[in-house]
Amino acid sequence: MDTTIELPALRRAAELAPNSADAEARTIDVVWSTGARVRRVPFFGEPYDEDLSLEADHVRLDRLNAGAPFLKVHETGELSAVIGSVVPGSARIEQGRGVATIRFSDRDDVEPIWRDIQAGHIRAVSIGYQVHRYEVNKPEGAREVWRAVDWTPFEISAVPVGADADAGFRAIHDPHAPRTHECVVHRDGAEPPYSKRTQTMHDEDNRENDAAEVTEATISEEAPKTPDDAAETQAQPQAVPQSRTADAEALVSRAREAERERVSTIYDLASKLDLERGFADDLVKRGTSLDEARTVILDQVASKSEETRTFSQVSVPLGGRDERVTRRDAVTSALLHRYSPTLFPLEDAARQYRGMTLMELARESLSDAGVNTRGLSRDEVATRALHSTSDFPEILAAVTNKTLRQAYDAYPRTFTLFCRQVLATDFKAMHRVQLGEAPQLLKVDESGEFKRGTLGESKESYRIETYGRVVAITRQVLINDDLDAFTRIPAMYGNAIAQLESDVVWDIITANPAMADNKNLFHADHKNLAGTGKALGVDAVGAARAAMAKQTGLDKKTVLNIRPSFLIVPASLELKAEQMVAQNLVPADTAKVVPQSIRTLSPISEPRLDAVSETAWYLAASPNQIDTIEYAYLEGQQGAYIETRNGFDVDGVEIKCRLDFGAKAIDWRGLYKNPGA
Template sequence: MTRNIDLPPLTRAADLLPASIDAVERTIDVVWSTGARVRRNPFFGDPFDEELAMDPRAVRLDRLNAGAPLLKVHDASVLDSVIGSVVPGSARIENGRGIARVRFSDRAEVEPLWKDVEAGHIRAVSIGYQVHRFEVSRQAGAPELWRAVDWTPFEISAVPIGADPAAGFRAETSSESSLPLHPCVVHRADAPSKEKAAMDDAVTDNTETQTRQAAPEPQDRVPTTPVTDAETIAARARDSERERVGTIYDLAGRLHLERSFADDLVKRGVTLDAARSEILDKVATDAEKTRVSPQVSIPLGGRDERVTRRDAVSNALLHRYSPTLFPLSEPAREYRGMTLVEHAREFLSSSGVNVRGMSRDEIATRALHSTSDFPEVLAAVTGKTLRQAYDAYPRTYVPFCRQVLATDFKAMHRVQLGEAPQLVKVNEGGEFKRGTLAEGRESYRVETYGRVVAVTRQVLINDDLDAFTRIPAMYGTAIATLESDVVWGIILANAAMSDSIALFHQNHGNLANPATALSVTAIGAARAAMARQTGLDKKTILNVRPAYLIVPASLELAAEQLVAQNLVPAQTGNVVPSSIRTLTPISEPRLDAASLTAWYLAANPAQIDTIEYAYLEGQQGAYIETRNGFDVDGVEIKCRLDFGAKAIDWRGLYRNPGA
């Protein structure tokens, strides 16, 4: 069965790729969709699963590639909300993922947003899209699957929190009111029952609703006898108006809507069918403004007292751990001087447990094995300390490497594209000749690393807060160290690429021979060698330009002096060219273990692939999980990292063993 409906624009969460940022061009890559299946909960009707087809034939990229807007929180009502645009022609489908590059505006009011993106404070983005055709199928033991087989992404927005894909069809807000509905074809593989079809038609078929709104008022309420005089016509008009006004006020009162809303419908002369539609929309909008839990109704912007207390206790404990990193908030002041056992006692009391007469040991045991909020507070403390230590560790490989996300643990194959075929002259009336792209292939997979440590009830009794803070902090540092070991290990190991030749090798044209000390002349020779790198056809010149000078810690000072901008040499022959001063020095002490003299050049990964590192999608960086111990009397802390890396192309890297 196929029918037409009208749909509003929909939104989904998207991801910024921080490693792709270009500060000069003010651009950054966005993974705007992976087509993942999400649960939709419409205001009327049953929930269903929505899935976006990521086949290039299913996605209309015209609007993105034409320079679609980059908005601020999906606000399409004012021009000031446009903070940038999609780089024309950058939208594409790769390995089942939608990728595009966005450029931020140079306007002064956009500058703070761009700085926050550079600093990593703004990471969440969301995409707006329209669906033109759904294919609906049934799932065993699950809601219907609505698969979008024809759809258009039309804008990307920077948002404070990533869009919730389970939020369903959004009610119209002030910023969305100007966005019109659009037609969508819904095709069901197996026609539903008559009752289900009738319900669907009554709820979602906006086309039919609009037709009813445009049609005159039903005539079955009016006698079919011919009208004979003006007085009869006037009487019937009065009766019809009384019915319209009375029904509107009756519906508004029964649904607890404001009297002014009903007055407006009456004054505007809205027909009964149109009034019913507006009343339903009003009820839906009001319902979305309030979340209802079994205990209390919480307006958006308000907070449950339990959540507020959990956050305050977490902040007080973190402040004890590091006052400089975690300033004390105002709600946390009343918990500042309490011990871990005192916190446990209070949480047990608030959850209805009678703690009168309990010993410290009983309170510690009960708090760790209860439904109180105390274990959640400990989990929040461990997670924040781990993340803080993880973010603080210097990862020097990030500037010249490229980050991606892996959808699973299968081997990822990265195609190493060659140069485009050279254009050849076409004579008048001549035939265009076909060309081919050469390509190589590298593959790697994401590996899992992890460890579990137990924190016992003795820690609570002894008020040993360090066990809940220093252990996760050490985990965070260890994870960041492991990532650096994996990436820098690729350079130090100099393993063979897919062509069975080492990463740095004379056959690759990226290994100096003879080796020379770090100097202007040596860097010039290395830059020339990188510029002469050819495509896979061994003929096309790629003109690769280095952007980073990588040295061991022993050469850090020499590298900084070499690229310093403020040195004025006494002799003309000692002048450092501006092309070398633009190199960014990177010092890595792991390189000292292999050589105190070897130095490297690396290109910007936006120009050519160098080393690629990947996290499992949804598990970027350190992940920590806590649970009440079964084998131990306490809390178990599990730390996990899903990470992998591989050199993708040798042409963006160069090594000189040094003198």
């Protein structure tokens, strides 16, 4: 007989083939299904196996062949998640496998993904599909097998976890996707096993630090057992009681295993049902049993569903934008305005919170999360606000993040004008080639041959380093209403991170390190160090400009004609440098006129130079003309990077500030030093 149930979109692992990549067309082939059997485990029921039939008349390929999207990890809430599409008409069933061709977008943000796929670093894809009809049978002594005989694949996604032919791989359920669709389940001569004809299944969530992929499903009501099931249960042998002489270590091992199962199950269920991590943390810390946890989780899901109106294609919170997000942003704006009214203007939505203390905001956040705060002491309010499902930890983290980032961006970094920024893909040593001159062109006689030339090169290498510190916001901060603890202190850290970058770069100038040829950056053999120190003046700068223009290539012959763009001086010479390059000074004595070539220099004053010499000054060429000093950040984490978590070592929120940064002088010919008078 047939039973109609409600199912959401499902996910299953697939595989792409990097060796099929076409760089010019930006296409690659994928095997989006092999029909492999997948284990599914209901929330309240027995596990069963799912098969996908790959017979031509069992798979609806219309949506794939119409140009279905190729996504990043099944993200459907943002347009930027679309990184390509299925080439129309390329989806087909071939030798028992579903195959298709993907064409990648030309957007800049897609390029790193395309390169990683070509290199074979990303090999896995996952399909999203809907099942319209199952045929169910139960082999003797085995689990039920649900065979999909009418189903539709509708999207393909690049995913980080490799394909596994023996396990199902699904992504977290997307709250923006259609919740369910009707599916017919056909059983030959059997009664439906569930009292209701509605069943809801949830997709798999990758389990952290676990190589095994687990497929999860949720059934709306626990199924009463049929008489056949009851008979089968009675026929099974009863468990043998534990012997009184059982090893104590075995009992301890069982207890630990049960606790691990309780904790992992609670976190898995909370993640799959889109509940916040703090909600699961609270259940784990309170020692809530699995049965009680399931009840609490279902109640929480029911309360969330009441706040959302579901339409056929999209799910939109009542009132448009999520009210919790709006309220959280408003409180963040009010706290930032208290920290610095000039840097952070007060938003209209934040006016209702501008006069509230931290304790009042914490109590308000708990109330909004459904926690009754009547009769709670200040310490209890602070503790619960930092460790519950309220938005308060996220508000504190947002305020800290923005104040730190603002201070980091505001710090004056003078080295960026004459240095070149690059991105490092990892922490391995980066080798930079110092190119020599191009070989001279030679005359080619009639019927003559073109002669080959070579480029000279010299290699420099360096790597980025990681710098970091942890800032803690404790419950004492809330109780004392100490706003400075998570505004001014993080701002000081942001300032310190920017100072660290400047220290690393300017130390190259002041320390004068050895280059790849075992000679210092500023050295007489490099022809970028004045033999006799001279005070900053027109004649001395002119001699330095001439020395840079006469610099030769690695062949010691070709003149490079390097023109400096920056005059670098210690703070003690800043005024004199500005006077020298000033455009509005025209002396009456023509002998004292500053040439236009010197007035085009841009002065850079750096107080770190004074600690070594108050008289030495430097010239630097533009990095667009020749390499000077190069500095690098880790790709994707330029500048200060912030992470937050609920405190473990401290009773509060921990905020980690991290900087991945490195710098190295690449070529001495674009720099010149005069020790001064």
